[in-house]
Amino acid sequence: MATLNEKKTCSERMENFRRFVWNPETKLFMGRTLINWVWISLYYLAFYVVMTGLFALSIYSLMRTVNPYEPDYQDQLKSPGVTLRPDVYGDRGLQIYYNISENKTWERLVTTLQTFLTAYTPAAQHLNVNCTGDKYFIQDTFDGPNNTKLSCKFTSDMLQNCSGIADPTFGFPEGKPCFIIKMNRIIKFYPGNGTAPRVDCTYVGDESRPLEVDYYPVNGTFNLHYFPYYGKKAQPTYSNPLVAVKFLNITRNVELKIVCKIIGAGITFDNVHDPYEGKVEFKLKIED
Amino acid sequence: MGKEESYELGPRGPAPPKAPKGRGRRKKEQLEDMKKEMDVGLVGAVAAERLLRDGPNELRPPRGTPECVKFGRQLAGGLQCLMWVAAAICLIAYGVQEGQGDRGSADNLYLAIALIAVVVVTGCFGYYQEFKSTNIIASFKNLVPQQATVIREGDKLQINANELVVGDLVEIKGGDRVPADIRIISAQGCKVDNSSLTGESEPQTRSPECTHDSPLETRNIAFFSTMCLEGTATGLVINTGDRTIIGRIASLASGVENEKTPIAIEIEHFVDIIAGLAIFFGATFFVVAMVIGYPFLRAMVFFMAIVVAYVPEGLLATVTVCLSLTAKRLARKNCVVKNLEAVETLGSTSVICSDKTGTLTQNRMTVAHLWFDNQIHTADTTEDQSGQSFDQSSETWTLLSRVVTLCNRAQFKSGQENVPVAKREVIGDASETALLKFAEVTVGTVSEARGRFPKVAELPFNSTNKFQLSVHTAGDRQLLVLKGAPERVLERCSTVMIKGQELPLDAQWREAFEGAYADLGGRGERVLGFCARWLPAGTVAAGTDPEALPEVAVGLCFAGLVAMIDPPRATVPRAVLKCRTAGIRVIMVTGDHPITAKAIAAAVGIISEGSETPEDVAARLRVPLEQVDPRQARARVVTGAELAGMEPGVLEGILRAHPEMVFARTSPQQKLVIVESCQRLGAIVAVTGDGVNDSPALKRADIGVAMGIAGSDAAKNAADMILLDDNFASIVTGVEQGRLIFDNLKKSIAYTLTKNIPELTPYLIYITASVPLPLGCITILFIELCTDIFPSVSLAYERAESDIMHLKPRNPRRDRLVNEPLAAYSYFQIGAIQSFAGFTDYFVAMAQEGWWPLLCLGLRPRWEDTHEQELQDSYGQQWTFEQRRYQQYTCYTVFFISIEMCQIADVLIRKTRRLSLLQQGLFRNHILVIAIVFQVSIGCFLCYCPGMPNIFNFMPIRFQWWFVPMPFGLLILIYDEIRKLGVRRHPGSWWDRELYY
Numbered sequence A: 001m002a003t004l005n006e007k008k009t010c011s012e013r014m015e016n017f018r019r020f021v022w023n024p025e026t027k028l029f030m031g032r033t034l035i036n037w038v039w040i041s042l043y044y045l046a047f048y049v050v051m052t053g054l055f056a057l058s059i060y061s062l063m064r065t066v067n068p069y070e071p072d073y074q075d076q077l078k079s080p081g082v083t084l085r086p087d088v089y090g091d092r093g094l095q096i097y098y099n100i101s102e103n104k105t106w107e108r109l110v111t112t113l114q115t116f117l118t119a120y121t122p123a124a125q126h127l128n129v130n131c132t133g134d135k136y137f138i139q140d141t142f143d144g145p146n147n148t149k150l151s152c153k154f155t156s157d158m159l160q161n162c163s164g165i166a167d168p169t170f171g172f173p174e175g176k177p178c179f180i181i182k183m184n185r186i187i188k189f190y191p192g193n194g195t196a197p198r199v200d201c202t203y204v205g206d207e208s209r210p211l212e213v214d215y216y217p218v219n220g221t222f223n224l225h226y227f228p229y230y231g232k233k234a235q236p237t238y239s240n241p242l243v244a245v246k247f248l249n250i251t252r253n254v255e256l257k258i259v260c261k262i263i264g265a266g267i268t269f270d271n272v273h274d275p276y277e278g279k280v281e282f283k284l285k286i287e288d
Numbered sequence B: 001m002g003k004e005e006s007y008e009l010g011p012r013g014p015a016p017p018k019a020p021k022g023r024g025r026r027k028k029e030q031l032e033d034m035k036k037e038m039d040v041g042l043v044g045a046v047a048a049e050r051l052l053r054d055g056p057n058e059l060r061p062p063r064g065t066p067e068c069v070k071f072g073r074q075l076a077g078g079l080q081c082l083m084w085v086a087a088a089i090c091l092i093a094y095g096v097q098e099g100q101g102d103r104g105s106a107d108n109l110y111l112a113i114a115l116i117a118v119v120v121v122t123g124c125f126g127y128y129q130e131f132k133s134t135n136i137i138a139s140f141k142n143l144v145p146q147q148a149t150v151i152r153e154g155d156k157l158q159i160n161a162n163e164l165v166v167g168d169l170v171e172i173k174g175g176d177r178v179p180a181d182i183r184i185i186s187a188q189g190c191k192v193d194n195s196s197l198t199g200e201s202e203p204q205t206r207s208p209e210c211t212h213d214s215p216l217e218t219r220n221i222a223f224f225s226t227m228c229l230e231g232t233a234t235g236l237v238i239n240t241g242d243r244t245i246i247g248r249i250a251s252l253a254s255g256v257e258n259e260k261t262p263i264a265i266e267i268e269h270f271v272d273i274i275a276g277l278a279i280f281f282g283a284t285f286f287v288v289a290m291v292i293g294y295p296f297l298r299a300m301v302f303f304m305a306i307v308v309a310y311v312p313e314g315l316l317a318t319v320t321v322c323l324s325l326t327a328k329r330l331a332r333k334n335c336v337v338k339n340l341e342a343v344e345t346l347g348s349t350s351v352i353c354s355d356k357t358g359t360l361t362q363n364r365m366t367v368a369h370l371w372f373d374n375q376i377h378t379a380d381t382t383e384d385q386s387g388q389s390f391d392q393s394s395e396t397w398t399l400l401s402r403v404v405t406l407c408n409r410a411q412f413k414s415g416q417e418n419v420p421v422a423k424r425e426v427i428g429d430a431s432e433t434a435l436l437k438f439a440e441v442t443v444g445t446v447s448e449a450r451g452r453f454p455k456v457a458e459l460p461f462n463s464t465n466k467f468q469l470s471v472h473t474a475g476d477r478q479l480l481v482l483k484g485a486p487e488r489v490l491e492r493c494s495t496v497m498i499k500g501q502e503l504p505l506d507a508q509w510r511e512a513f514e515g516a517y518a519d520l521g522g523r524g525e526r527v528l529g530f531c532a533r534w535l536p537a538g539t540v541a542a543g544t545d546p547e548a549l550p551e552v553a554v555g556l557c558f559a560g561l562v563a564m565i566d567p568p569r570a571t572v573p574r575a576v577l578k579c580r581t582a583g584i585r586v587i588m589v590t591g592d593h594p595i596t597a598k599a600i601a602a603a604v605g606i607i608s609e610g611s612e613t614p615e616d617v618a619a620r621l622r623v624p625l626e627q628v629d630p631r632q633a634r635a636r637v638v639t640g641a642e643l644a645g646m647e648p649g650v651l652e653g654i655l656r657a658h659p660e661m662v663f664a665r666t667s668p669q670q671k672l673v674i675v676e677s678c679q680r681l682g683a684i685v686a687v688t689g690d691g692v693n694d695s696p697a698l699k700r701a702d703i704g705v706a707m708g709i710a711g712s713d714a715a716k717n718a719a720d721m722i723l724l725d726d727n728f729a730s731i732v733t734g735v736e737q738g739r740l741i742f743d744n745l746k747k748s749i750a751y752t753l754t755k756n757i758p759e760l761t762p763y764l765i766y767i768t769a770s771v772p773l774p775l776g777c778i779t780i781l782f783i784e785l786c787t788d789i790f791p792s793v794s795l796a797y798e799r800a801e802s803d804i805m806h807l808k809p810r811n812p813r814r815d816r817l818v819n820e821p822l823a824a825y826s827y828f829q830i831g832a833i834q835s836f837a838g839f840t841d842y843f844v845a846m847a848q849e850g851w852w853p854l855l856c857l858g859l860r861p862r863w864e865d866t867h868e869q870e871l872q873d874s875y876g877q878q879w880t881f882e883q884r885r886y887q888q889y890t891c892y893t894v895f896f897i898s899i900e901m902c903q904i905a906d907v908l909i910r911k912t913r914r915l916s917l918l919q920q921g922l923f924r925n926h927i928l929v930i931a932i933v934f935q936v937s938i939g940c941f942l943c944y945c946p947g948m949p950n951i952f953n954f955m956p957i958r959f960q961w962w963f964v965p966m967p968f969g970l971l972i973l974i975y976d977e978i979r980k981l982g983v984r985r986h987p988g989s990w991w992d993r994e995l996y997y
Helices: A010-021 A034-065 A103-120 A156-162 B027-040 B044-054 B067-074 B078-100 B106-138 B245-254 B262-292 B296-309 B313-332 B342-348 B395-406 B430-442 B446-452 B486-491 B507-522 B546-552 B572-581 B594-604 B614-621 B640-644 B650-657 B668-680 B692-700 B713-718 B729-754 B756-769 B777-787 B789-797 B820-849 B881-909 B926-944 B948-952 B966-985 B990-995
Strands: A082-085 A094-099 A178-183 A198-203 A213-216 A242-247 A256-263 A279-287 B147-152 B155-160 B169-173 B181-193 B204-206 B227-239 B335-337 B351-354 B366-372 B375-378 B455-459 B467-474 B477-484 B493-498 B501-504 B526-536 B556-565 B585-589 B635-639 B660-664 B685-689 B703-707 B721-723
Touching: A034 B820, A034 B990, A082 A103, A082 A256, A082 A279, A094 A103, A103 A156, A103 A178, A156 A178, A156 A213, A156 A242, A178 A256, A198 A213, A198 A242, B067 B106, B078 B106, B078 B262, B078 B296, B078 B313, B106 B296, B106 B313, B106 B777, B169 B181, B204 B227, B245 B668, B245 B692, B245 B713, B262 B296, B262 B342, B262 B729, B262 B756, B262 B820, B296 B756, B313 B335, B313 B342, B313 B729, B313 B777, B313 B789, B335 B729, B342 B703, B342 B729, B351 B668, B366 B395, B366 B430, B366 B507, B375 B507, B395 B430, B395 B446, B395 B477, B395 B493, B395 B526, B395 B556, B430 B446, B430 B526, B430 B556, B455 B546, B467 B546, B477 B486, B486 B493, B486 B507, B486 B526, B486 B556, B507 B526, B507 B556, B507 B594, B556 B594, B572 B585, B572 B594, B572 B729, B585 B594, B585 B668, B594 B635, B594 B660, B614 B635, B635 B640, B635 B650, B640 B660, B640 B668, B650 B668, B660 B668, B668 B685, B668 B692, B685 B692, B692 B703, B692 B713, B703 B713, B721 B729, B729 B756, B729 B789, B729 B820, B729 B881, B756 B777, B756 B820, B756 B881, B777 B789, B777 B881, B777 B926, B777 B948, B789 B881, B789 B926, B820 B881, B820 B966, B820 B990, B881 B926, B881 B966, B926 B948, B966 B990
Parallel strands: A094 A279, B351 B585, B351 B685, B493 B556, B585 B660, B635 B660, B685 B703, B703 B721
Antiparallel strands: A082 A178, A178 A242, A198 A256, A213 A242, A256 A279, B147 B155, B147 B169, B169 B227, B181 B204, B181 B227, B335 B721, B366 B375, B366 B556, B455 B467, B467 B477, B477 B526, B493 B501, B526 B556
């Protein structure tokens, strides 16, 4: 074994490596003759071509079997997530801080809302139909154009005082800001079990102190005729219904923690692992 | 050793206090004083002083490695170092990510902790294993303190032998262990057994005369720890403790460096491969990541993660467990392994240097041949008397057996009637013991025969007469029986008995006798002649002076010759043959005489039938020895004296030229030289031995095998493996197990390495194609350290594919544990199929939950954005971050299950490397079947146990996702069967070279 154990110097190692890369005596390049390298490369090439082919075939047959309208499973989508506009993230979650006297601080927020609501202008919604019934808008057939299903219209004017039409600043300079609550889309999800789910905003932890809120539309409900959602392919023009909340008695210069829950059967807001499921929490601080 | 300068033959230090001496005393008177002192011994105070100066008279145990160093060694092997480096990298990556405020960086911390835990746990395991076998060995040690009879201040005392000092006067008698190196002052028929020191089985006479310059050869020195067999002697202690010959050899052994075991070298080689590949992959993807446009730090973290993902975390545990399983299996077959890695060493052994005495032979003299009726008869020399007996009908045999029975002073110790003859204890010297046992077995109860022929007078053996005679009453006659050195016996004979007829001893019979004597002597046997004569009653009166007896003993009738030898163990010839068929060369290295050594070598097959030594060739061709072509002689006997005169390098030439070698009369250093020469020739050398003189060679060998029963402590300390039953044949078992474990480790490693690729590719695709991460770090740890351990260990139970004992030992330079085809086949073929299986299942799970494959590509930045709570899937549904996270866990689980499913196929294909799975038997390895069931159960548990998602990131996945990877598993099975078919059908072809590992 002695010969195997000999400590090699660095130069010897390099020399050995060089010989490994190209050995002029045996004509071996990295331990193989060149022709051998060609053969082995061809073998691996063939192997990977076949394997990639098999893989492509698997994916192709997968896509053939997948339903184009709705997913096979919705294991992670038991309850919809809830989002807030304007959405400014701080270190820990949403933080909406602004100073009334500094226009710049709230103009950003206002722009966010305005941009967001451009999708809800009558022009943007012109393909959708007006719905009046307060029931689930169940469609078993494809009644829409191009073999689609119909979607109900939601226009920003339904948000009344928070629509940005009457007050393009959404009440931010007055210290009575508007926020827009949106519920995530889940295919064939029937929220509320027949009664329209509504938004309810409170202070976190301190339920006793009343938070004066105006909800738009009235009562802060999501009308049932926006549900169920039939998916992108069936309802290409679908837009989520919104609820706007206007906080009326925000104490200035104090960081407040507010939570807006969506209350309705089938919507859970007590999942400890997901802070955005069925509710949205945010910090609000208005300075002057 | 340089005996001359350091080994002093005499008391040292200040002279003991003597009787007051006046001025002008003459030298002679001083001598007289000293003689007086000889009888008186040392004064207690002086003894105490010298004890203080020289230390106790005991061998300092070889400086044991401190326990913490032993433990540390367990943590510093090749694989361990790799894992330490990986853990360090993980910690650095963790630090970098933490510094960036990256979420999910805790994974790296977990990984580091897991890596360290694996190293420490396996280290503890290995340490425990070593500790346990050391304990087994320690239990052999004789803990009873040895006593010595010493004369001090004129009084005879019994003291502990370790209190002896130089200059002490000690007495020894038969049955004692010599308490120190002593110079004999007076002796009565003292014989010692030096076999553990020199390898001579025959008892050596000790007497006051100095017969040789070398202390090892001279008769007037008895050595520490040898046995005094008979007689008594008084001597002066000349050396104690480590300064004794035994102590010197022991310290020679401790000076020999331990060699790295072949398996350790293999693992280092393998770590080199792994590290090289890891860095190559890491660097490649670092560059790719930089090109794609990741920030430098991020790319660095990718680099580290890839390097770490390449570390086979489970391999260390697998190797350790496989080795210890084999160690356990060997222990059941009476081989105790001190060092786990030694298990495999025996398998790669290509040369066994075996000691003769006690290893190949039984270490007891036994009657081997008889010559009477002008014919050589073979006696039964087996240990259990199971052999064939010779024709006992001749009248001559009756006479010979009577002489053997009567002319013998040895006797059985009482109370052993139920003990088999061969195992009974006997009082008497070795040859007489052999004859006594021989008579007891062949003729019947000796004591009864002696009772029928009461002894009248007797002359014991002495070195001048070289014979022994006794006269017995036999009815109305007297029978004179005589035995001794054959030529002396023949001088006193006038007739010879042939077939019951007394014929005159003419020249023809003398020639026949000479021929038989030379023949038996040439077999290395000790030959004794036997003769007898009937005398009229009263020829010798009771109480006759024994010295007068030789006068009567003339004109005797020659009965026959009896030849004795220390016979080989019954199992040895077959074991040697097995070693030969297994391509292992067995070399005998002994301290005994060349003739005996050669005879035993021939008897056990080390020198095979028909092989000739150069001397034999010279004799056959009638040419001088120098003209003999070495190539004509397969065998060669080399003595220590020849060895000493050899130029360096000559020995290697001889070892190369003659396949069958016997070394005789070798010293411990020469044994060492022989082992080193073999190692220089590239052989992996096993040394077997029992004596102290073997211990340096045992230590130097790649694997030292000591005898458990007969072995000395020094030998056991130096050895890596101990044969509890002293059976050379156990070595063959060891070789077989060692080879099997090498093959099976190869399979285990191939199995373990394969999954490295499906563990790595998700990360590579994650970096390059920016898909949501398909496989998480904790999941990988579960694969490596939980589900796949049992199947990989179960491969250790796989039986051999072919008769491994008919193959040559592996070539340590060529037949590596992990070779290029193994790595390439595992990584780039089977591993690739597994990766495809994993990705197929991943895309299935994603698509069925709403994320189509094309959407997944490039999705990573938005997918991992914690602020994105409404990411749209392919159906327009919106997902919060947490919902996506659980979907990612689902992917982890699905990928995990895919790897598991493919690994089941993988463990099945790894059962064989060449044979078809059907030839090997799919379910014959029950452990493997259980392991697969266990693996699936763990998979189920991890998936479906409540709470898993938030603890270990496993999700309860849809049942059908278990089946997606199965076609790929089937593909693995079929593809490997095709590979094996090609390998079997076209040995040596391109296919065989590239795809057989």
